Amino acid sequence: MFKVGIIGIGYIGNVHIEKFASIDDVCVEAISDINLVRLRKAKQKFNINTTYFDHRGLLEKEALDLVVICVANHLHRNLTIEALDLGHNVLCEKPMALTLDDARAMIEASKRNKKSLLIVNNFKWDFLNPLIFQMKSLIDSGWFGRIYHIRLNRIRSKTFPLNDHSRWNLDSKQSGGGVLIDLGPHIIDLGMWLASDYKVSAVFGTADKGLLKLDNIDDFASGIIKLRSGIALQIDLSWSSHHKPSWKIDIYGDKGGASLSPNKVDHENFMLFRLENSELKRKHLSKNFLKITNEKSLQEHVVSCIKRNVASDCSAENAYAVLETILRWYESA
C-alpha cells in the first residue's frame, strides 16, 4: 500500500484526500491541520485513522511514501524542507515558494536527502483531460509545423468576494501576490509544457489591482513570455472582472492552428485549422482520439512516477522556471 500524509486540510487538502483515496493501492494514512474543526470533519468524512494538530507529529511518527503540503504559500518552503529532511518524498502545492532563494533551498533539500520533490500543476488532468494531451501529442507529431505563438487565457469574473478580505490569498505577505502567482503557475506551466520549453529569454507583463484595490495584490495580469525556442506565450489572467469568463488556448503554427476552449471538455471544443489553397479548413477532433493518457489525475501521475522512480511532469525544476518567470513578470509590471 502506498501511504500518503497530507498537511493542511482546507479547500485543496480535501480535494487531495478524495483523489488519492480513490486510487487503487493508495491510502491517506494521516492528516494534519491547526484547525481542529476541519481536521475532525475530514477524519469523519474520509474515515482517516490518524490526525495531527502539529504537523511535526505526522512527519516524525508516520512511515509515509508521500507527504502533500497544502498550506498557504508562505509556508511552503519551511514545511517542504522539514518533510524532506525527515526522509519523506514531497508533493507541494503551487506556487512552489515566494522567492527563488526559497525555491532553491527546497530543491537542495530534496537532493541532500535523495527524496523526490514535486510541485502541483493539476489543470491538465482536472479540467483539460483528455483534450490537452491530444493537443500535446499533435504538437509533438509536427502537425502544426513550427509553432511560433501560443495564447492562453483564464479570465474569471469572480473568485473572492470584493468586500471580504479575510482570506490569506489577499494578504501579499502570505500569498506573494494576486492572480499572477495564483493562476499563473498553472497557466504558464501549461504553455511551457505545450511548447516543451521551460527556458525563458524575455518576459514583459502588466499586473493591475483591477477590482480588488488591495496593496500588492493583482486582480488582472497580462503578459508575453518569449521562450528560448522562439515560441511566444501570450497570457491573460483575471480573478475578477466586469467581463465574460473565458478559458482558451490557441496554437499558431506554420502548418496548422488549433483552438481549445476547456469550459466544457468535449471533443467539439477542440478545433483544428489549416489554410489550404487560401481556404481555411476547420475540423473538430474525432471522439475516438480522446484516449491519450492512462493517468486520470495528477495524483495518479505522481504516485506512478514515485513508484517507478521516473521523471514527472510536476518536477521542481520546471516549477522553479515558472516561479522565476512570474517574479520577472511582476518586476516588469
Ligand SMILES: NC(=O)c1ccc[n+]([C@@H]2O[C@H](COP(=O)([O-])OP(=O)(O)OC[C@H]3O[C@@H](n4cnc5c(N)ncnc54)[C@H](O)[C@@H]3O)[C@@H](O)[C@H]2O)c1
Ligand atoms: N492546485 C490547485 O488547483 C489549487 C487550488 C487552490 C489552492 N491551491 C494551493 O493550495 C494551498 C492551500 O490553499 P487552500 O485554498 O486550500 O487554503 P485554505 O486556507 O483553504 O487551507 C489551508 C489550510 O492549512 C492549514 N494550516 C496552516 N498552517 C498549518 C500547519 N502548520 N499545519 C497544518 N495545517 C496548517 C489551515 O488551517 C487551513 O486549513 C495554496 O498554496 C494554494 O495556492 C491550489
